[in-house]
Amino acid sequence: MKSSTNASASTTGWVYNWFFAYLDRLFRIVRPRRLLYLAVDGVAPMSKMTKLRQTYFKTAKYRADSEAEAILLTEIFRAQGKEVMPRDTYELENPVVKMPGTEFMEKISAALEYFIRERLNTDPEWKDIKVILSDANVPGEGEHKIMSFIRAQRSMENYDPNTRHCLHGHDADLIMLALASHEVHISILREFDNPNGRIPARFYQFVDIWILREYLELEMKTPGCKQDTERLIDDFIFICFLTGNDFIPQIPSLEINEFAVDLLIEVYKTTFNKMGGYMVNTDKIKDKYGAYLEVSRLEKFFHELSLCEEKILLKRYELQEKLLRKIQSEAAVKEWAKGEDRGEKKTSFAQQFFYPVETSLERKSDDVVRKNTRELWRTVSDIFCNKDDLFKNGACKQDKIRPGWKSRFYREKFGAETSKEVGRLQTEMVVVSLVSSCKWSLMRLAMGNLD
Numbered sequence: 001m002k003s004s005t006n007a008s009a010s011t012t013g014w015v016y017n018w019f020f021a022y023l024d025r026l027f028r029i030v031r032p033r034r035l036l037y038l039a040v041d042g043v044a045p046m047s048k049m050t051k052l053r054q055t056y057f058k059t060a061k062y063r064a065d066s067e068a069e070a071i072l073l074t075e076i077f078r079a080q081g082k083e084v085m086p087r088d089t090y091e092l093e094n095p096v097v098k099m100p101g102t103e104f105m106e107k108i109s110a111a112l113e114y115f116i117r118e119r120l121n122t123d124p125e126w127k128d129i130k131v132i133l134s135d136a137n138v139p140g141e142g143e144h145k146i147m148s149f150i151r152a153q154r155s156m157e158n159y160d161p162n163t164r165h166c167l168h169g170h171d172a173d174l175i176m177l178a179l180a181s182h183e184v185h186i187s188i189l190r191e192f193d194n195p196n197g198r199i200p201a202r203f204y205q206f207v208d209i210w211i212l213r214e215y216l217e218l219e220m221k222t223p224g225c226k227q228d229t230e231r232l233i234d235d236f237i238f239i240c241f242l243t244g245n246d247f248i249p250q251i252p253s254l255e256i257n258e259f260a261v262d263l264l265i266e267v268y269k270t271t272f273n274k275m276g277g278y279m280v281n282t283d284k285i286k287d288k289y290g291a292y293l294e295v296s297r298l299e300k301f302f303h304e305l306s307l308c309e310e311k312i313l314l315k316r317y318e319l320q321e322k323l324l325r326k327i328q329s330e331a332a333v334k335e336w337a338k339g340e341d342r343g344e345k346k347t348s349f350a351q352q353f354f355y356p357v358e359t360s361l362e363r364k365s366d367d368v369v370r371k372n373t374r375e376l377w378r379t380v381s382d383i384f385c386n387k388d389d390l391f392k393n394g395a396c397k398q399d400k401i402r403p404g405w406k407s408r409f410y411r412e413k414f415g416a417e418t419s420k421e422v423g424r425l426q427t428e429m430v431v432v433s434l435v436s437s438c439k440w441s442l443m444r445l446a447m448g449n450l451d
Helices: 012-030 046-079 103-122 142-154 174-181 209-219 229-243 260-275 295-344 349-362 366-388 405-414 419-447
Strands: 035-039 130-134 165-168 186-192 203-208
Touching: 012 103, 012 165, 012 186, 035 142, 046 366, 103 130, 130 142, 142 165, 142 174, 174 186, 174 209, 174 229, 174 419, 186 209, 203 209, 209 229, 229 260, 229 419, 260 295, 295 419, 405 419
Parallel strands: 035 130, 165 186
Antiparallel strands: 186 203
């Protein structure tokens, strides 16, 4: 299983206690019998590290902006007689502290070693378990370390093919990694957070890869064709790359919450006979010339998928226009209601008399201070959400899609004037940029870390 630290941790001591309790809970749920592999994220490939740096810069900017907004709101609240709690600063507030190579990760490695030795010496359930720890000093992401270990075990002569594996981690690609391994007996323990955030109240669910494989086999079955389940799964993994991951930008017309995976499967099924077979052959994945990918078949798949792109964008535009009209209508109603309230609102003598006494007493209560603090940070969050929402802040202007928008796009952005130049540019963008990125991601899933 892959271990990870809680993002809301405040001090190193709290992290250790939480970490040990979390590992004990996972151990009781999974109950390993032969081996336990604990993997902590090490240095990731350069592309992911670059993305993490961008994310951390954005997080730092948002934190600075929100703190500045909170200072202004605190003054306003206090002017209104609302006391708020001072903002706490946490030892591990900066996410960079939890990156590989930092002092904190060195302490985590030492703490994990202590935890493992202590459990092996005192806990009877750990007595017959072999434990392997791969800490942050070992390069590679935790889930890839685990899958590399499983692949190494499978290559041994005395490997038992009926060995069952249970993986746990917070990476969304864990299911794809398990499918790419073509190991049938794998279960993934997934976690569902409880709103209270307490460890005893967390919910878990097992995802059995062998059942998922059966569903994919039924869902992607093409009538009249002999089916190869392993190659079918490889094709499924490959087409899912088009929805984006840590290394591939998402195609704008493919949103997972808009059922993009269902669309990809449907296009794949309708195009399979035209393609003449499967797109991916992982038996040739070590070929340096990339012969494991049938580019001619992939072109037919992309062509069929491109026919849906304009329909998706137009449908999305219509839904956004409908949503914008609804928001504008609701805003107008609220503004009218505020005017009515200002004209009709009256305060009785009793309300005028008792209100100051009540608030004076409540301000002395910690509950009221906490309530005011929650209100302040909720207001800060709403301010930034409204700024980012193009519909609510009115920044999304009406932009009708006129005929010929594709030609204008390629002419203005790339200087392509003729249809021949546009076609050559499209082929270059798809084959050189997108396909090469997908090929690299597939190799990384099938063979492990490549950096």
